[in-house]
């Protein structure tokens with residue numbers, strides 16, 4: 001135990017660097033994933049067969065392959081061909097992955113909104129698009145907050161996999177530290193603590209948002 | 218051409234797949250008329266109303282609104298819907314918006330009316346339907362009758378030429394029906410053209426200028442309330458009336 005605390009204190013600047021990269025990666029990838037998800041959710045409910053197929057194909061691709069494979073394919077694809085920085089290759093891989101799950105969450109939330117809402121908007125002369133944007137989506141997002149929060153937590157933990165393309169986020173820091181000092185267990189244990197803290201913080205934020213929304217209803 | 222004619226429907230047909238829901242419907246609604254549609258469940262009353270504001274698209278026939286034959290190919294249906302207000306059985310208020318936000322949504326978003334002006338007009342409408350003290354609350358805090366009166370104010374905010382009501386009191390507790398009917402009656406007295414689907418025969422008799430009885434997608438009988446209720450000509454109408462009384 002005292003050894004763990006000692007290493008924790010010795011390595012906190014290294015891990016804080018890793019933590020910072022994890023947070024940036026997660027924020028960037030989930031931000032992009034949200035819009036990817038919104039886009040494919042709208043394709044799925046468009047009632048236009050070809051667009052639905054495109055969305056289905058994307059979701060099938062993501063669900064049907066391991067995240068680590070997606071990250072590597074995107075990494076070698078992107079970094080070699082278009083020369084984007086490693087960070088953004090990693091963020092793109094993670095966003096591509098989370099986007100599919102977020103698409104399903106948003107689609108479900110949109111479809112859970114009473115059909116009468118769209119009809120009411122249309123009967124007032126609003127276009128489908130405007131009703132979607134002003135009436136349906138705001139309600140759908142509120143309803144999706146718990147599931148989105150959950151998916152964001154998964155996204156943060158999944159970001160550890162980009163260490164395999166060389167990013168020194170929390171897991172990457174732990175891996176190098178562990179192998180340099182022949183002390184894997186301690187370093188991975190410390191990594192776990194950092195993840196737990198981030199996830200705890202995000203959980204509290206999501207709970208806070210849920211409570212505030214419950215009050216305004 | 219009679220300029221008083223607000224809605225004219227000729228040989229309207231509507232199918233859902235193989236199901237023939239409206240069969241050669243002819244209907245005429247003059248300005249300031251209150252037309253009440255009655256009929257058994259599944260007879261096509263809602264579908265007819267929904268065709269009138271193009272939430273459902275007819276398969277065949279003509280719909281003429283204020284002298285203009287409306288077709289989805291040639292008309293912007295959103296523009297038509299601005300002029301044909303609709304009130305639903307389940308209110309369909311926007312739950313994430315306050316009462317006044319519900320009322321000003323379409324005027325500001327569709328007509329581009331300035332927010333301050335829309336709020337002022339919206340408050341006048343809410344005063345009119347007796348909800349002058351409820352501007353800033355969310356719909357979830359209102360009773361069913363209050364919700365429906367907000368829904369009426371919301372539709373009126375677009376200054377429609379015609380108002381369609383689809384069983385506006387059917388989802389209400391009995392003691393709340395009266396306040397909504399009173400609001401509708403007031404509207405009728407002000408000269409609003411209205412088409413109303415309802416099971417409230419008292420309202421039909423008192424406020425209706427015409428009553429239309431539908432059965433199985435057809436208009437079986439059409440007349441003034443006193444004629445249709447007291448002296449129905451068709452056997453079907455008689456059977457229907459005795460079943461609901």
Ligand SMILES: Nc1ncnc2c1ncn2[C@@H]1O[C@H](COP(=O)(O)OP(=O)(O)OP(=O)(O)O)[C@@H](O)[C@H]1O
Pocket residue numbers: 233236238256257258259260261262263264265
């Ligand atoms: N969107 C739809 N798709 C398929 N069938 C439909 C649809 N809407 C209505 N129908 C069918 O059309 C027929 C007429 O329905 P409609 O809702 O117009 O009847 P109604 O007279 O309003 O009945 P109620 O008194 O129950 O409201 C019914 O058989 C109904 O099942």
Ligand SMILES: [Mg+2]
Pocket residue numbers: 262263264383
């Ligand atoms: Mg109906």
